Amino acid sequence: MLLVELRELNKSYGPVKALSNLTLEIPKGSLFGLLGPNGSGKSTTLRILCTLLAPDSGEVIFAGQNALKNSREVRSKLGYVAQEVAIDKILTGRELLQFHGDLYHLRREYRDDRIKKLIECLGMSKWIDRRSGSYSGGMRRRLDLATGLLHEPQLLVLDEPTVGLDIESRSIIWSLLKELRSQGTTILLSSHYLEEIDELSDQMAIVDVGKVIAKGTPEQLKNKLGNIRVTLKVQEFSNLGEGERVRQLINHVDGVNDVVINNFQGFSLNFFLDDPAVIRLVRDKLESEGFEIFTLSESRPSLDDVYLQATGKTIMDAELEVVSTRDLKKEAKQSMR
Amino acid sequence: MNTTLSTSTSQTSVKNNSKSIQFIQEVQALTRRLFIQLLRRPSTLVAGILQPLIWLVLFGALFQNAPVDFLPGEMEYGEFLGSGIIVFTAFSGALNAGLPLMFDREFGFLNRLLVAPLHSRSSIVVSSVIYIASISILQSFAIMGVSSLLGYGWPSLLGTLLVTLTLILLVFGVTALSLGLAFVLPGHIELLALIFVANLPLLFASTALVPISFMPTWLGWLAAINPLTFAIEPIRAAYSGSLDLGTVLVHAPYGEITGHGCLLLLSILTIGLFLTIRPLLNRKLL
Structure with missing residues (x-):
C-alpha cells in the first residue's frame, strides 16, 4: 500500500x-x-x-x-x-x-x-x-x-x-x-x-x-550489476582515447557487464562480473593487444556503483562538479519562504 | 534508547479540535515566543523606552523658544510634542515588526512554522500585533509619565483609553504592512532600507512636530493625508481634556476632519492593509 x-x-x-x-x-x-x-x-x-x-x-x-x-x-x-x-x-x-x-x-x-x-x-x-x-x-x-x-x-x-x-x-x-x-x-x-x-x-x-x-x-x-565490481587502470594517468580503446576490448570479453569509463578518476574502467574467472580472460585479452595492467581491484558492488553505471561518475565526483557551478546564496534565497 | 515512542492514543484525543481553540493556541504560542525573546534580550526594550524620551527632551528644548502663536490655543510645545512622539514611537516599532519574521525566513525557522498545520496564518500577524502593541503601550506610558513630570499633564481615564485604542489601530495596520513586506522583500537588508527611507520622512510630513498651519502648502497636503496625523490628533485631543470626537481635529487643505473621521480613516487603513497582506502570507503557499 x-x-x-x-x-x-x-x-x-x-x-x-x-x-x-x-x-x-x-x-x-x-x-x-x-x-x-x-x-x-x-x-x-x-x-x-x-x-x-x-x-x-x-x-x-x-x-x-x-x-x-x-x-x-x-x-x-x-x-x-x-x-x-x-x-x-x-x-x-x-x-x-x-x-x-x-x-x-x-x-x-x-x-x-x-x-x-x-x-x-x-x-x-x-x-x-x-x-x-x-x-x-x-x-x-x-x-x-x-x-x-x-x-x-x-x-x-x-x-x-x-x-x-x-x-x-x-x-x-x-x-x-x-x-x-x-x-x-x-x-x-x-x-x-x-x-x-x-x-x-x-x-x-x-x-x-x-x-x-x-x-x-x-x-x-546492487545485485543487478553483478557479484564483483572491478576497477582497472592501464596507466596511472590515462586519457579518454586510451580508455575508450580498452573499453571496447573488454566489452567483447564474455561475462563482462556494463563497462564504464570514469572520467573523474583518471579514465579508469569500471565493470561487473558474475564469475571471478572472467578476470583471467580480461587480462589475457588486454595483454594480447599490448596493454599492461597498472592496477586492478575487486570489490562488492556498492550504491555508488549503481550511480556510476547510470551517470558515468561517482556521487563524490558529481558533487565536486556541482560545487563549481552552484550559487549557494541564490539557492538559500530560493529556499526562503 | 530505552523508551518506546509509540503510543496507541488516537489523534482526536491528543489534539484540540475546536477551530477557535486551535487559533488561540497558535496565537498564544507565537506571542509567548516573542515575549520570551524580549525578556531574555531586554536591551531592545530599554533602548525602545529611552529613545523616545530623548526625542521628547531634545525636541522639546529645540522648539522651546518658538513663536507664541506657533501652536494652537495655549498649548506648550512639550505638550504638543508628546502625542507626536508617542505615535512616532508606536509607528517605528510596528514598522520594524517584520524584522523578526524576516530573520525567521532567512534562518529557515519560518519553514518550520509554515509546515505546521496552522489553523490560520493570520495568527502570525495577530501575535505580532499583540507583541508590538504591548511594547508601544509600555513606551507610551513612559513618555506620558515623563511628560507629566515635565508639567505637561496626563490624559483622563477616557483619554488614556482613547490613546490606547488609537495606538492599537495604528500598530495593527503598520504591523500588517511590515509583515507583508517581510514576506515579499528578498532579505533583511532591503527591509531595513525601506524602513530607513519611510521612517523619518513620514515623521516630518505629519503633525508630530508642528501643526499643519505652520507648514508650507505642499507639506501641509502631505501631512493631511499622512496616517500618522490621523493617529496623532486624537491623542493630542485626549491631552487637551475635551474628549469630544465630533470636534474638528485636522484642518486639512481639502477639508476638515473630526476625531471620529480620524479614527474612521485609521480603521479603514488598518483593515485595508490587513486584507492586502493576507494574500502575501499565502504567497507561493499551497
Missing part, C-alpha cells in the same frame, strides 16, 4: 530546471531512501511534498489525498526535518518543543508526555533546559528531529539529517529511525551518504538532475 505518490513533478527556478518529470512511490511503513548528489533535486522534492513549495506541474498524493489541495490536513500528518537546523536560539530546547506542540494543537498533557519521551529517547535530558543557542551541531539536530516527531506523524521527512554530525549523534539518530520504522512510521530520508541509505533504507531511489534514475531495494540495485 502506498502512502505517497509523486507524479511527474516539474519545478524550475528561473532558467534552472530542478525537477524534470520526477515520479516516486513511497510504500506505507517503509524507510525510503532518496540518494543523490547535492543539487540533484532531493530537497526540492521534499519541500514540494511538505507543501512548502508548489510544483510547476505534477501531482502529490498523500494517503489518497491531493496534497496540493488539502495542504493543511497533509501538514498535520507529516513531520519535516529540514537540511538546515531550524531552532530559535533564545528559547531552551524544552520551550521550543512546547512551542511546536502548540502549533500542532496538541493537548498540554499529551504534549508534555511526548516531550518527556522524546527527551529520553534522543538523550537530551542533560541539556534540554539550556538555551538552544549553546547547543552543538549534534544537539541541535537531535532537537530538530524531536520537533519533527512531536505530533507522531504518519510520514517523517528528513532532509540530510546526519550531515556534519558527530558519531554519537549519528548513531542515536540511526537507532531512532530504525525503531520508528519497526513501529510502523513511514520515513522518507534524503542523503548523499551512501552507507546511510544502504544501512537504513528498505526501499530507495537515486535522483540525478531532477529525475529518478534507479529505484528498488539497495540489494536489488
Whole structure:
C-alpha cells in the first residue's frame, strides 16, 4: 500500500530546471531512501511534498489525498526535518518543543508526555533546559528531529539529517529511525551518504538532475550489476582515447557487464562480473593487444556503483562538479519562504 | 534508547479540535515566543523606552523658544510634542515588526512554522500585533509619565483609553504592512532600507512636530493625508481634556476632519492593509 505518490513533478527556478518529470512511490511503513548528489533535486522534492513549495506541474498524493489541495490536513500528518537546523536560539530546547506542540494543537498533557519521551529517547535530558543557542551541531539536530516527531506523524521527512554530525549523534539518530520504522512510521530520508541509505533504507531511489534514475531495494540495485565490481587502470594517468580503446576490448570479453569509463578518476574502467574467472580472460585479452595492467581491484558492488553505471561518475565526483557551478546564496534565497 | 515512542492514543484525543481553540493556541504560542525573546534580550526594550524620551527632551528644548502663536490655543510645545512622539514611537516599532519574521525566513525557522498545520496564518500577524502593541503601550506610558513630570499633564481615564485604542489601530495596520513586506522583500537588508527611507520622512510630513498651519502648502497636503496625523490628533485631543470626537481635529487643505473621521480613516487603513497582506502570507503557499 502506498502512502505517497509523486507524479511527474516539474519545478524550475528561473532558467534552472530542478525537477524534470520526477515520479516516486513511497510504500506505507517503509524507510525510503532518496540518494543523490547535492543539487540533484532531493530537497526540492521534499519541500514540494511538505507543501512548502508548489510544483510547476505534477501531482502529490498523500494517503489518497491531493496534497496540493488539502495542504493543511497533509501538514498535520507529516513531520519535516529540514537540511538546515531550524531552532530559535533564545528559547531552551524544552520551550521550543512546547512551542511546536502548540502549533500542532496538541493537548498540554499529551504534549508534555511526548516531550518527556522524546527527551529520553534522543538523550537530551542533560541539556534540554539550556538555551538552544549553546547547543552543538549534534544537539541541535537531535532537537530538530524531536520537533519533527512531536505530533507522531504518519510520514517523517528528513532532509540530510546526519550531515556534519558527530558519531554519537549519528548513531542515536540511526537507532531512532530504525525503531520508528519497526513501529510502523513511514520515513522518507534524503542523503548523499551512501552507507546511510544502504544501512537504513528498505526501499530507495537515486535522483540525478531532477529525475529518478534507479529505484528498488539497495540489494536489488546492487545485485543487478553483478557479484564483483572491478576497477582497472592501464596507466596511472590515462586519457579518454586510451580508455575508450580498452573499453571496447573488454566489452567483447564474455561475462563482462556494463563497462564504464570514469572520467573523474583518471579514465579508469569500471565493470561487473558474475564469475571471478572472467578476470583471467580480461587480462589475457588486454595483454594480447599490448596493454599492461597498472592496477586492478575487486570489490562488492556498492550504491555508488549503481550511480556510476547510470551517470558515468561517482556521487563524490558529481558533487565536486556541482560545487563549481552552484550559487549557494541564490539557492538559500530560493529556499526562503 | 530505552523508551518506546509509540503510543496507541488516537489523534482526536491528543489534539484540540475546536477551530477557535486551535487559533488561540497558535496565537498564544507565537506571542509567548516573542515575549520570551524580549525578556531574555531586554536591551531592545530599554533602548525602545529611552529613545523616545530623548526625542521628547531634545525636541522639546529645540522648539522651546518658538513663536507664541506657533501652536494652537495655549498649548506648550512639550505638550504638543508628546502625542507626536508617542505615535512616532508606536509607528517605528510596528514598522520594524517584520524584522523578526524576516530573520525567521532567512534562518529557515519560518519553514518550520509554515509546515505546521496552522489553523490560520493570520495568527502570525495577530501575535505580532499583540507583541508590538504591548511594547508601544509600555513606551507610551513612559513618555506620558515623563511628560507629566515635565508639567505637561496626563490624559483622563477616557483619554488614556482613547490613546490606547488609537495606538492599537495604528500598530495593527503598520504591523500588517511590515509583515507583508517581510514576506515579499528578498532579505533583511532591503527591509531595513525601506524602513530607513519611510521612517523619518513620514515623521516630518505629519503633525508630530508642528501643526499643519505652520507648514508650507505642499507639506501641509502631505501631512493631511499622512496616517500618522490621523493617529496623532486624537491623542493630542485626549491631552487637551475635551474628549469630544465630533470636534474638528485636522484642518486639512481639502477639508476638515473630526476625531471620529480620524479614527474612521485609521480603521479603514488598518483593515485595508490587513486584507492586502493576507494574500502575501499565502504567497507561493499551497
